[in-house]
Structure formats: structure tokens, C-alpha cells
Amino acid sequence: MKIKVVLEPSEEGGYTTYVPSLPGCISEGEDVKEALANISEAIELYLEPTEDDLVPKADIAEKRQRCGCQDRGKEQESDHSA
Secondary structure (H helix, E strand, C coil): CCCCCEEEECCCCCEEEECCCCCCCEEEECCHHHHHHHHHHHHHHHHCCCCCCCCCHHHHHHHHHHHCHHHHHHHHHHHHHC
């Protein structure tokens, strides 16, 4: 995955880096190498799913059952097997 990173010299020295497509994903470093290493780590943490993002499999199965999605999938499989 390619992600655009902006690297700017900081007024206080060092560099500030941020990712325009990931709001709030910002970091800094004393030199270019450190700034890029730090923003790489920030991106990984930003994109890492949290426990709140995860949906238990039981919830997914229950929702499919309520909407009839499981039955439709079986019908489609049987239509293609003929």
C-alpha cells in the first residue's frame, strides 16, 4: 500500500511528518531518517484495528441469519452447481 507522507523542516529544528489522508497522523524526528521511521510507526498504529473495530463472528452470523443472507448464498451455490 502506498501512502503519501509530507516531510517538512520544523522551525525548532528537525522535521515534522504527516499523512494528509489520515487525519491526525503526525510525527516528527531530529533528522529525515528518524522522522520517516517515526511516521511509519504512526501509520501502522493508526491503521491497526482496535478492539472496538472488531466484530465478533457470532454477531456477523446472527445479522446474516436475520437478513436471510445465509440462505441466499446457499441458493446461489446450488444454482451454479447445475
